[in-house]
Amino acid sequence: MRLFQRLRNKSSSATSSGGSNYAYVTARVRAMKSNLLPKETYSRLMNMDLDEITRFIGETQYKQDVDELARKFKGVDLIEHALNRNLAVTFSKLIDISEGELNYLITEYLKNYDIWDIKTILRGKYYNATLEEIKDNLVSAGQLKYNFLSELAEKESYEHVIDTLSNTDYYPILKNYDGTNLPEIENQLDKLYYQRLFNAIGTPKSSDRKLFSKLIRTEIDIKNIKTMFRMKKEGVEDGELEDLVLDGGLRLSLKEINSLVPLPFADFINSLEKYPYWDAISDFASPDMESLVDLETSLTKYSIKSAASFSHEYPLSIVPIMDYMINKKNEVNNLRIIIRGKAVNLDDEIIRNQLVI
Amino acid sequence: MGTKDVKPTRSELIELKKKIKLSQSGHKLLKMKRDGLILEFFEILNKAKGVRNELDDAYDNATEKIGIAEAVEGRMVIKSTALALKDGPEISLESHNIMGVVVPKIEASSVHKPINKRGYGILGTSSYIDETVDSYEILVDKIILAAEIETTMKRLLDDIEKTKRRVNALEFKVIPEMQEAMDFIRFRLDEMERENTFRLKRIKA
Numbered sequence: 347m348r349l350f351q352r353l354r355n356k357s358s359s360a361t362s363s364g365g366s367n368y369a370y371v372t373a374r375v376r377a378m379k380s381n382l383l384p385k386e387t388y389s390r391l392m393n394m395d396l397d398e399i400t401r402f403i404g405e406t407q408y409k410q411d412v413d414e415l416a417r418k419f420k421g422v423d424l425i426e427h428a429l430n431r432n433l434a435v436t437f438s439k440l441i442d443i444s445e446g447e448l449n450y451l452i453t454e455y456l457k458n459y460d461i462w463d464i465k466t467i468l469r470g471k472y473y474n475a476t477l478e479e480i481k482d483n484l485v486s487a488g489q490l491k492y493n494f495l496s497e498l499a500e501k502e503s504y505e506h507v508i509d510t511l512s513n514t515d516y517y518p519i520l521k522n523y524d525g526t527n528l529p530e531i532e533n534q535l536d537k538l539y540y541q542r543l544f545n546a547i548g549t550p551k552s553s554d555r556k557l558f559s560k561l562i563r564t565e566i567d568i569k570n571i572k573t574m575f576r577m578k579k580e581g582v583e584d585g586e587l588e589d590l591v592l593d594g595g596l597r598l599s600l601k602e603i604n605s606l607v608p609l610p611f612a613d614f615i616n617s618l619e620k621y622p623y624w625d626a627i628s629d630f631a632s633p634d635m636e637s638l639v640d641l642e643t644s645l646t647k648y649s650i651k652s653a654a655s656f657s658h659e660y661p662l663s664i665v666p667i668m669d670y671m672i673n674k675k676n677e678v679n680n681l682r683i684i685i686r687g688k689a690v691n692l693d694d695e696i697i698r699n700q701l702v703i
Numbered sequence: 704m705g706t707k708d709v710k711p712t713r714s715e716l717i718e719l720k721k722k723i724k725l726s727q728s729g730h731k732l733l734k735m736k737r738d739g740l741i742l743e744f745f746e747i748l749n750k751a752k753g754v755r756n757e758l759d760d761a762y763d764n765a766t767e768k769i770g771i772a773e774a775v776e777g778r779m780v781i782k783s784t785a786l787a788l789k790d791g792p793e794i795s796l797e798s799h800n801i802m803g804v805v806v807p808k809i810e811a812s813s814v815h816k817p818i819n820k821r822g823y824g825i826l827g828t829s830s831y832i833d834e835t836v837d838s839y840e841i842l843v844d845k846i847i848l849a850a851e852i853e854t855t856m857k858r859l860l861d862d863i864e865k866t867k868r869r870v871n872a873l874e875f876k877v878i879p880e881m882q883e884a885m886d887f888i889r890f891r892l893d894e895m896e897r898e899n900t901f902r903l904k905r906i907k908a
Contacts (some may be wrong), residue, residue, distance in 0.1 A: 426778055462783075465827060469786035483783040528787055532824025569826070576830050580818040590825055638830035639771065683774045690770035700775050 366448035368662045374443060375670045378436065381407045382670075382677055385703050388684065392698065396688050400425060403681060408432050422689040427482075429678045434459070434487040440456055440667065441489060451558070454546040455671070458632050459488035461535045463495050464507075464516060471504040472528055515542070533590060540566055544594035553665030561653050561668060563596035568649045570595055571605055571623060575631075575638055578611050597621050623648065640699070647702045650676055676702050709884045711891030718883045723878060730873040735867040739802050743865040744859045751852045755846040760847040772831040782830055792843060804862045806855040811847045815840050 383406065391399050404412045405423055411428035419427050437456050444452050463484045470480035480499040486492040501507045510519045519534045543562055550559040559648055570591050577587045584607045591603045598606075598621065606614055612633035626648035630641040650672055657669030680701050687697035709715060773781055790813065797808040818833055819825065 412765070416710070423778065430777070430779065462827065465824070466783040466786070469783060469823075473786040473789050475786050479786070483779045483786075485779065489779075529819070529822060529824045532787075533826050536824060536826035573825060576818060576825065576833060582817065582819050586819055592826075603898070639834060639835060642830045644774070679775070682777055686774035686778070687770070690773065692770050692774065693769070696771065697774070700771070 366446035367444065368448055368664075371440070371444050372662055372666050375667050379666075379670050382673055383681075387699060388680055388703050390695060391681075392685050393547065396422070396685065399685055400606070402445060403428070406634055411435075422685055425685050426682055430485045430487075433674060433678045434485050434492070437487040437671065438491070440671070444667075448664060451546055452667065452671075453489050454543050455562075455668070456488040458536075458539050460490045461488075461516070461539050463488070463490060464498075464511065464520075465532050465535065466506055467495070467499050468504055468523065468528060468531070470499065471501075471507060472525070479574070512632070514617055537590075537592060540569070540592045540594065551662075554660035554665050557656055557659060558664045558668060560596060561665075563594055564652055565649055566592050567595040567598045567621075567623065568645050570598055570627075571618070571627075572638075572642055572645060574603070574606065574614065575641060578688055579635070579638060584608050597623070608635065643700055650702050709887055711888045711895070713892065714890045716885060716892065719881055719888065723881045723885065726873055726878050726881065730870060730878065733866055733870045733873065736802055737863060737870055740804070740859055740863045740866060743801055744856065745865060747852060747856050747859065751849075751856050754845065754849045754852050758842075758849045761838070761842040761845045765835070765842045768831075768835040768838040772835040775831050776829060781832070781835070784823050784828060788821065788836075790822070792847075794847070801855070801859065804858055806858050807851055809851040811843070814843050814847075820833050 391402065394402065400421075407493050408425075408428050411431045412424060415424055415427050415431065436534065437459070441456065463486065466483050467480055469475075470483075474543065477499055481496055484492065484495050484499070486495055498507050498510055501510060504525060505521065508517070508523060511517055511520055516535060516538070519531060519538060522534075523531045544566070547555070547559045547562055550556040573590050577590065583669060587607050588604065591600065591607070593600045595603070606617055609617060615631045618627065618631065623645065626644045627641050630644060635641070651671050653669060657666060659665060680703070683700045684697060687700070709719075768783070792811045792814040795812070797810070797811045798805045799808050800806075821836060823832070
C-alpha cells in the first residue's frame with residue numbers, strides 16, 4: 347500500500363512539474379533499443395523447431411526471466427511468462443527513470459496494463475478463481491507494481507479490491523460495479539484510458555508533441571474502426587455501439603463516427619474508402635466477410651508501421667521512446683506468435699501473416 | 704418347459720393352445736418391432752455420421768481459432784478473458800419414445816450469446832477472442848447434438864439386441880417347447896381315450 351502511495355505521489359507530482367529528462371531517457375532508450383532482436387531473426391526462428399526457439403530465447407535478453415520463472419512454469423508457458431515479465435520490467439524501468447512531463451506521458455501510455463490487471467483481478471473475483479490463477483495472469487508493466495497487484499488479488503472480494511483502489515482515477519468507475527455489470531465497467535475503464543491519454547496530449551504545440559499526438563490519435567482511429575467492424579458484423583444495436591466509440595481520433599472525428607454508426611454493414615464498409623486506413627483493409631473488408639481476424643491484423647500492422655515511419659524524427663523527444671515501447675511490445679508479440687503458433691502446429695503461412703516485421 | 708412337468712389334461716391343453724397363440728402373435732409383433740428399430744437405427748446412423756463429421760470439423764476449427772488467439776493475444780489474455788465467463792450453458796434433458804425405446808432429447812439454452820452479452824468488455828478485447836468464443840459455442844452445440852444422437856443410437860442398439868434375443872427365444876425355444884408339450888398332451892389324451900375304449904370293450908365282453 348505504501349508503495350502504491352509513493353507511486354501516486356510520484357505520478358501526481360510529475361503532472362505538475364515540467365522538468366523532464368528527455369536527453370537521459372532517450373540515451374538509455376537508444377541503448378535498450380540495441381538489445382531488440384533484428385528483423386532477420388524472425389525468419390531464422392521460423393525455420394527452427396520449438397526446442398531450438400526456446401533455447402534461442404533463453405540465450406537472449408530474456409535469459410534472466412526464463413531462469414527465474416523456470417521453477418514455476420515450463421515449455422511454452424515459461425517462454426510466454428518470461429516475455430511478459432521482461433516487458434513489464436522494461437516498461438517499469440522507463441517509468442522509473444523518466445521525470446516530469448515525460449514520466450507523466452509514459453505513465454499514461456502504459457496505464458492500459460494497469461487497467462488490464464484490474465480487469466483480470468475483478469474477473470478472477472467474479473469467477474472465484476484461485477489466487478494463483480489470478481496472479482499468473484497479471485502483467486505489471488504499468489504504474490501499479492506487482493506487489494501491489496498481488497495484494498489486490500489477495501483481497502477477499504471485489505468490494506475490498508475496489509475499496510483499495512478508492513484513491514485512484516479508476517474508482518469513480520469501479521464504485522458502480524455491482525458484481526453483475528463487469529463488461530460495462532471494463533468498457534468504461536478502457537474508455538477512461540484513451541480519454542486520459544488524449545487529455546495528456548492536450549493541444550500539442552511543438553512538432554514532436556504533434557507527432558506523438560498523431561500516433562495516439564491514429565491508435566484511437568484504429569480502435570474505433572475495429573470496434574465498429576466487430577459490433578456491426580454482429581448486428582449490435584447502434585445505441586450500444588455509440589457508447590463504445592472513442593473521442594479524439596485523427597481522421598475519424600466523433601461526428602463522422604456517429605454518421606457511420608447507423609449505416610448498414612455494406613454502406614459502412616463503402617464509407618471507409620475515403621479514409622487512409624482503407625489501403626490496409628480493402629483486401630479483407632466485404633459485406634459478406636466471415637472473419638475479422640485478417641482485417642484486425644492488417645490494421646494492427648498499419649498502426650505499428652505508421653508509428654515506426656517517423657521514429658527517427660525528433661531524437662530528443664517522446665517519439666523515440668514511444669517507438670521503442672511499440673517495438674519492444676511488437677518483439678514480445680512476434681516471439682509469442684512464433685512459439686505459440688509452432689506449439690499448436692499452426693501453418694507457417696498463418697504464423698507469418700500474424701507477424702509484424 | 705419339459706414334457707415331464709406337463710399335466711396331460713384337457714384344460715392344460717386349452718391353456719397351452721392359448722399360450723402358443725399369444726406367443727406367436729407376440730413373436731410377430733417383436734419381429735416387426737425389431738425390423739422397425741433396425742430401420743430407425745440406420746436412419747439415425749446416417750445422421751450420426753454427419754453430426755460426427757460436423758463435430759470433428761467444429762473441433763478442428765475451434766482448436767485453430769484458440770491457437771491463433773493464444774499466439775496473437777497470449778494465453779494469459781485468453782485465460783483472463785475466460786474468467787469473465789462464469790455461466791455455462793443450461794442443459795435440459797427430456798425424453799421421447801421411438802417404438803417403445805425411451806431416448807433422450809437434449810436441449811441447451813444460452814450457448815450462443817451476442818458479442819455484447821458475453822461477459823467481457825469490447826474495447827479491451829479483439830476479434831481473435833470473439834471468433835474463438837464463436838467457434839467454441841458452435842462446438843458446444845455440436846457436442847450436445849452428437850450426445851443426443853449417439854445416446855439414441857446406443858439405446859436403439861441395446862433395444863434391437865434385446866428384441867432380437869426375445870424373438871429368437873420365442874421362435875426357437877418357447878414356442879417349440881410349448882408345441883412339444885401340446886403334442887405330448889394330445890398324445891397322452893388320445894392314449895387315455897384308447898385305453899378307456901379298450902377297458903369298456905373288455906367289460907362289455
